[in-house]
Amino acid sequence: MGDSLKIVVLVKHVPDAQFDRHIGAERTLDRSESILSELDEYPLEAALQLSEARGGEKAGNEVIALTMGGPDAANALKKALQIGAGSGVHLTDEALAGSDAAATSLALAAAIRHLGDVDLVIAGMASTDGETSLVPAQLAERLGLPQLTFASSLEVDGRTARIQRDGDGHSETVEAALPAVVSVTDQINEPRYPNFKGILAAKKKKIRTLSLAEIGVDAGQVGAAGSLTWVASAEPRPARTAGTVITDEGDAGVKLVDFLAAQKLI
Amino acid sequence: MTAETVLVVLDAPAETFRKGQLELLAAGRILGSVSAAVTGPVSEAARAQLAEHGAAAVYTPDGADLGEYLVGPTAAWLADVVATAGGVRAVVLENSPAGKEAAARLAVRLGAGVITDVVAIEADGTAHKSVLAGSYEVRARATTGVAVLTVKPNSVEATPANAPGAAEATPVRVPEGAFATAARVTGRTEKPVSGRPELTEARVVVAGGRGTDGDFGPIEELADALGGAVGASRAAADAGWVSHDLQIGQTGKTVSPQLYISAGISGAIQQKAGMQTAKVIVAVNSDPESPVFEIADFGIVGDLFDVLPQATAEIKRRRA
C-alpha cells in the first residue's frame, strides 16, 4: 500500500496520580483507580498524525493500541480507541502479574512479533508509575530494531524515520530505517481529546485479547517468576507537611534569609 | 580480577570528570573494587582522576566512535567489556535518559535485572529508590549474577578511594555488527552553557514559573547569590523563557537539592514529582491558596519581584 504504515502504540494502564497511590502488603502497586497513562497520549497522537498524513485507514494505515495488564487494562485500550486508535490488543494473563521491566519487555516483544510486519512501535517516554523508561530500549534490543527514543519530534520520510532528541547542552537529530522503536516526550505534540464521534465510533472497534500461549511465551519467563529484580521492602514516606507560611509585609526577603541562616543553608 | 568487580560506565569528558560522575565511582566502591568503562577517549587528567577514585582498569572503545549512534552500540560494547573484565558483580551507570537506556539494553544482553533511580546502595547489593513522586521508599535487588544500577546524582559523596587504582588503559574493540540496526546521529547543535552548577547535581536550586512572566532576572540573581542552579516549571519552559533542559518535574529533571526555592510556580502534581525530595523547600507565591504551600517548609505569600531581589541583596549584605 505504497507508504502506508502499520503502527503499534504502547499504552499502559496506571494508577491515577491525582489520587494517593499505594503499594500494598505484597509490595505491589494498588491498581484500582487506574487510567491510560497521561504520557501515552503523546505516542498515540504521534501515530494518528502519521496515519492521517498518509490518508488514514482508508489508505491502509493502521494504528493498533497494545497494552499488557490485568482485566481492567482494557479500559486504557477503550480510551485509546475513543481518541482514535483503529483497534486494540490486550495482552493479559495471570502469569504476567508482578513483571519487572525485563519480563514486560520480553512479553511485549513477543506480542509485537505476533502482530507481524509492524513498521513502527511508538511508546511513551516513561510510564507514570514505574517511570523507569527501560521498556522501549529493551524492546529495541529484543526485537533487533533501531531505537529512536525521547523524541521531541518525529517524521517519517519513505522508509526513514527521523527524530529530534534534546539532551543536556545539545540537541541531536537521529535517523534510522523502518521498522523502528520510537519513544516520544510530552514536547512532541498536543494530544487530542476523545470527541462525541470518537466515543461512538469506539464502540464498533475491536479489542483482541492475547494470552501468553498465543504469543509463545512460557509462564516462567514472565511475572514474578521471570523477573530479574526483587522488591525487598516498600515503606511509605511521611508526607511532606506545610511549614510556616508568612505574608510579605515588606521584609519577607530578609525573613527568607533569616530562615536560610537558621537552617544553616547560607 | 576478584569476583567483586564493579564496572562504572562514564561518558567521556571534554577535560575532566564532573562531580556527578565521580559519585558513581564512590557508589560502585560500596559493592567492590571498581573499574571504569569510558565511552570515548580519556585525557591524562581524567585518567588521573579515575586512579584517585580507585579504578583498577579503564576500558575505552577501540575502532569506532560510539557517539555517532544512539545507545545500542554502546550497550553491545559494554557487554563485551563485562566479558573482558570478568567477575563483574554490578554495572553502575548514570541515571540520565541515555544512562538508563544503555542499562536497559545491556541488561537484556547480560540477562540481568536493572534498578533505576537508585539513591543508596547497601553492601549486599540492595538498592534504595524513592518512587511514586517521593511517596514510598523502596528497597530492591537484582536477583541475577550481575546487577545493573542507574544511580542518581547527590546519592553518595564523591570521595577519593582509600587506595588509588592502577587505572590501567585497556582498549576493548567495539564488536562487529554493533551498528547493524543502530540509529545514527546525523546532526547535533550545541546549546550555550550557563556556567551555573549542573541542575541535578546542584546543592541549591532556584526555580521560576509562569509567575515570572518571562523575567527570570530575579531567579538567576538569587541563584547566583546562593551558588545554585536555575530551574523552571513546564509552563515557563514551554513559553520559551528558558531552555527545556531546566524543566523540573515528571517530564523534566528530578532534583533533590539541600534547598529548593520555588517562585511563581503553583505546585502542580507533575512539578512536585520532580522536587518533593528536596531537603528544604521554600515557596514564594502571590496566591495563598497555591498548592505549593502544602509542601513548603517556609512559604511566603508575596510578589516574587519584591521578595527575591530583597533576599538577594540581604545575602550580599551579610556576606560583605
Ligand SMILES: Cc1cc2nc3c(=O)[nH]c(=O)nc-3n(C[C@H](O)[C@H](O)[C@H](O)COP(=O)(O)OP(=O)(O)OC[C@H]3O[C@@H](n4cnc5c(N)ncnc54)[C@H](O)[C@@H]3O)c2cc1C
Ligand atoms: C514504583 C515502581 C518502581 C519500579 N522500579 C523498577 C525497576 O527499578 N526495575 C525494573 O525492572 N522494574 C521496575 N518496576 C516494574 C516496572 O514498572 C514494570 O515492569 C513495568 O511493567 C514496566 O516498566 P515501566 O512502568 O517503568 O515502563 P517504562 O519503561 O517507563 O514505560 C515506557 C513506555 O513503555 C510502554 N509500556 C510500559 N509498560 C507497558 C505495558 N504494561 N503495556 C503497554 N505498554 C507499556 C508505554 O508506552 C510507556 O510509556 C517498578 C514498578 C513500580 C511500580
Ligand SMILES: Cc1cc2nc3c(=O)[nH]c(=O)nc-3n(C[C@H](O)[C@H](O)[C@H](O)COP(=O)(O)OP(=O)(O)OC[C@H]3O[C@@H](n4cnc5c(N)ncnc54)[C@H](O)[C@@H]3O)c2cc1C
Ligand atoms: C503530561 C504532563 C507532564 C507535565 N510535566 C511537567 C513537569 O515536568 N514540570 C512541570 O513543572 N509541569 C509539568 N506539567 C504541567 C503542570 O501540570 C502545570 O501546568 C505547570 O507546572 C504549571 O506551571 P506554573 O506553576 O509555572 O504555572 P501556573 O500553574 O500558571 O502557576 C503560576 C503561579 O505563579 C503565581 N504568581 C503569579 N505572579 C506572581 C508573582 N508576581 N509573584 C509570585 N507568584 C506569582 C500564581 O499565583 C501561580 O500560582 C505537566 C503536565 C502534563 C499534562
